[in-house]
Amino acid sequence: MSDIIQLIASQGVSIETIYLILVLPFVATLIAAFRQLIGVKSFGIYTPLVLTFAFWAIGIKYGIAIFIVIFLTGTAVRYVLKNFRLLYMPRMAIVLTVISLAILVLLAIGGYLDKSGLASTSILPILILITLIEKFISAQVEKGFRTAAFLSVETLIISIAGYYFIIWDQFRNLVLEHPEYILLLFVINIFLGKWTGIRLSEYLRFREVLKNVDK
């Protein structure tokens, strides 16, 4: 472990806290790279980032399960509410209400089935998951279901990738050993920000054009 980390840890800051703070910029860069190089879109940088850490806090299995329950409930409620012609804020409040109830039921079922993992998860990340749903639902209203569904899946994929990135042991050791590697992120991001090449997804999208370029 590097000296600086040891110094901070000696002040009573837990290693876990230090690690999470150090790893956040790495995940943010990962999300940027996904967008610029591969072409995986997401709801900005905030949503996949917070989703990543929520998965980390809840555990990937329950994290994804809860996310899917929330997503499906939210989408269903939106469809039902469509016919009521309510304004945006109250409508979203109703969506969140139903989701909260659904989570409560989920926790109760977990208890009944003796799944202690679910009951023992801290509530804060679950609350974050619930509130994140606003992004997903409002995208359905704004961009139509098809586009929103694609964006949601892509956001989920990035977050899962982010999750496996932060639980990767070798990486964890590396960051705690050499926190100065964080400076590399500036270089990487400046490169990403100036890169004008074709994204991986664009090779696929424009394959017909590429086949037909005049020789």
Next chain:
Amino acid sequence: MLTFIKNSKGLLGMNARNLSYIRPNNLQGAVHLANNKLRSKEALFKADVPVPRVYSVVRNRRELEVFKWDNLPKSFVLKPNCGGGGKGIKVIFGQKKDQSWISTEGKEVTIKDLKDHIMDIFEGFYSFSGISDIAFFEERIQLLKTLKPYSYKGIPDIRVIVYNNVPVMAMLRLPTRESEGKANLHMGGIGLGIDIATGVTTNAVMHDQLIEKHPDTKLKLSGIKVPYWREILEIAIKCQEVSELGYIGVDIAIDSECGPVVLEINAHAGLSIQIANLSPLKYRLQKVSGLKIKNELHGIRVAQDLFGGEVEEEIEDISGKQVLGIIEAIKIEHKTEEIKENKENGNGKLNIEKPEEKKEIKPEEMELKAKIDTGADISSIDKSLAKDLGYSEIIDEFDELIKNIDIDNASTKEIIDERIKDELARWGDNFDTVIIKSSHGTSYRLVIKMNIILSDVRIISRMSITDRSNLEFPVIIGRKSLGRFLVDPSKRSKASFGT
């Protein structure tokens, strides 16, 4: 795979579009203008670029409460002011006996539905960044007969990408059943590549896939000749000049009466146009970058030379342009009643004109002789004649206003406009002013947008009001109104004049 990467050099990807073309060429002010439909419409209109007219604007809940639904025509388009990608646009194409309309999807639309939709627009659902927005009602473009078989309940439009005053790539977008009558590609519309030189369609894509036939009408999609092609290119280049966007996507629709009109201008034009044309865009952009383009015609010529597929040399395509003589019979439409009504309300914002009158009840027309004067910039009409056409109130008011204003050679339009700006704002979009400098001195005149029919073509012309009572012709038609015509001085008008 290797050839793929080699070929991708000329392809314009999202990263390069944003960083190399949009960022340096589309400055913030210009992007704001493009994203604001009403403001960009106004700017284009002032530069004599044809745009669909706005019936009325609804800015807030209070205006929505008092909105006069009866004043809406039978068919119209409801749009959010700052929306993009065709979202939030409601197209109404007919009215039922009771107070409800039919949308292009064939659904009944009530006042309540429209109100709800406008409330959603206010909430910012369809605006770019989710900030609150305003709504407006716009003229619905009448579908051109030749394009009818290719469009499923909606209006096709033509997207032209203009860079450095050269139209580098274009596509025709067709609405489908899936896109619900909208021509936007990501909503399921079809994009057809267009050969820049000839205006003939080449390939077709839907959902980024090449297709041969229209999925709804089963018609073959290549080889369609886009009407008014030259004019469309000219308009697109003009839009770039007016908007000051260096890299612009111009959407143009063709109205069966008015010809090409600009629907909107885009600062972030999409990339699918490359698939429709099976041609990489970056390669074309690099080719025209740095060229000195003198004017619109030069821009078109460069585009045709560089990017035209077939070598069909159509050097001067004059087909489609009417030839006029020096003296022509014209018809001028009488002022429509609705504007008067506005005036009584004292509310310039509810600027409703009923265009369906031109269909149902023909507005009164006045037939007379006009001189085609290529030496004049703007058309003019005799004052007493304009009064007869129903504009007497405004003309009298204008005369009263400028009675005490000293107009000398040094005055500019802006200085004088400033003094009567309240009235100008109240009169609305159809009225403007102009300074005319001639050998007789400087005059400051009222300008009225009138519908005139010249050689069977209906055009909207800006007419300056002046006293021509002692002149032979009460109306002269100037250059700005003659964009769609050629003038042949030796031609004698075939129209016989009733005296």
